[in-house]
Amino acid sequence: MNTAHVLASIALALAGPAGAATVSMAFGDNLPPFILADQDAGIEVEVVRAALAYRGHVLQARYLPMGRIPLAFKARTVDAIMMDVGEDMAREGGHYGVAPVVYDNVFYTLASRKLRIRTPQDLQGHSVNAFVGAAARYPAWLQPLVHSRDYVESNRQEVQPQLLALGRYEIVLSDRIIFQYYTRRLQKRQPGFVMPAVDEHSFVHANPDDYRPVFRDAAIRDDFNAGLAQLHKSGRYRAIYDKYLKD
Incomplete structure (x- = not known):
């Protein structure tokens, strides 16, 4: 060659x-x-x-x-x-x-509250923290809450585990992986912090x-x-x- x-x-x-x-x-x-x-x-x-x-x-x-x-x-x-x-x-x-x-989005609650979320009506009367655009994605579940001061959408999903643990919100809507990730980061930043037991409430099938x-x-x-x-x-x-x- x-x-x-x-x-x-x-x-x-x-x-x-x-x-x-x-x-x-x-x-x-x-x-x-x-x-x-x-x-x-x-x-x-x-x-x-x-x-x-x-x-x-x-x-x-x-x-x-x-x-x-x-x-x-x-x-x-x-x-x-x-x-x-x-x-x-x-x-x-x-x-x-x-x-x-x-993305597998679920509702998180503290196990100690013993809440059951099976229908949209089960969210009524509770404080809810969700990601931006959640009501548009899940209108049947969240649109009835959008005018309530107890419903907040935020891009700061990193604070969701702590908000739930401290009782600032009774219900948090998050993807499972994202919630686990931020929980681990919170425990690393605050070694004395222990995340309370939580319940996961599936409400839709991820498509x-x-x-x-x-x-x-x-x-x-x-x-x-x-x-x-x-x-x-x-x-x-x-x-x-x-x-x-x-x-």
Whole structure:
């Protein structure tokens, strides 16, 4: 093989697999431990990055407020978005992938209160702290509360375990993983703090379709799906979760 052929072979090797691309994808701007924008990391980001890398693609994450995510896709300023935020992106030429993560929201109460939450009426007369947009996502459960001073939506989910423990709110609405993550962080920051026993009240079935990524390129979507399946098969998917929850 002559020098020209050697150099060409090296160049192809450095370029990576045929069809490999840099994929710009819009994520929410911060939602620990799923999205840690300042670290370009988090469970959701790492799963997507690893799934794309399975066939040589490189993730370029862009962190945006949730409302701007579908706008970025429609404006063609990104190649993909992590969830459609309720808009049908198929109309915009989008190709839906398999959900890399699913948020499992539940109501938390102190076990000592012995509350039962089985219907929306069970929330009446109680103070509730939820994440921003919760009433819009679960109108049957939360819209009747939005005009009550006992109902608050806040982006500061890091304080939810402490608010519940101190009795500032009787009910907290949070994803299970997010609540566990912030409980662990609280116990690390305050070694003497002990989280009281809590009850989890499931009230809806998490729908993976609500958390599907959307790609402009169907082939990259297919590569992502294949990579995600491999992450599950290899055990690396579970390892990414454990990295953030067992530190």
